[in-house]
Amino acid sequence: MLIDTHCHVSFPAYAGDADGVLARAREAGVEKMITVGTRLETSRGAVASAEAHEGVWAVVGLYPGHIHAQEFADPYETETVHPAETLDVDAYRALLAHPKTVGLGESGLDYSRVPDGLPFERMRADQQDVLRALLALASETNKPMVIHCRGGEGRASAHDDLIALLREEIGRGGLAKRGVIHCFTGSAEEAAAYRALGFFVGIGGIVTFGKSVMEAVKDIPLEQIVLETDAPYLTPAPHRGKRNEPAFVGLVAEAVARIKRVPLEEVERVTTANAQRLFGL
């Protein structure tokens, strides 16, 4: 059995096709999946989807890119203007109380895209304020964090800032369930830093074509890895250019097995156990 620990099957990209997506996943041996929200609206959608479908669980949170208004084209969304969302802690707390909500995210830091007219340091400070509040909420509700972390090269490292914030919250006795650094694209050294803090790394489709992720995966122990697709994004080879879906998480497992020179069954067994332990599935 495989688990897709991070997908967005409740996004409009699958409107009208949810049953097909789930059927194809099951056929491919993917019996469980976690659908992830990125703002209040999609977090509510994730919980509704988990409620409606067996084998689907929800993670709810506010994505760092949605803290400020931004204009960018997402091939799976019709709107290019993404409005700013002010964190409503009570609304997320209510969603976290649902029995099928298994984590808080995707939240974190993203310094890779600075909205027009917003000073970089303002954006960085605002993202850190929101993340601090969400880490405290994860501690309070005893849920693992699903963390997105990217960018800052040449100005401030998002990974360095994240590690400092995680240490701060853990130092306070928080984050008992720790969490996962989703769509991990860092180095083996960065993975080791997260491992020291008790965090898993989420490996997705990039491992089927991205040289640096392949390199890093060689040195990341299987015991620290959970598998994901991030569907509809980041489609693995040989389906690149098409819409991604949870059924393809097996291609990620195969790539990890190939790179680490271990049997596919071992990758399945260990990463599935990791995901079950982390999210209590």
Ligand SMILES: [Zn+2]
């Ligand atoms: Zn995602």
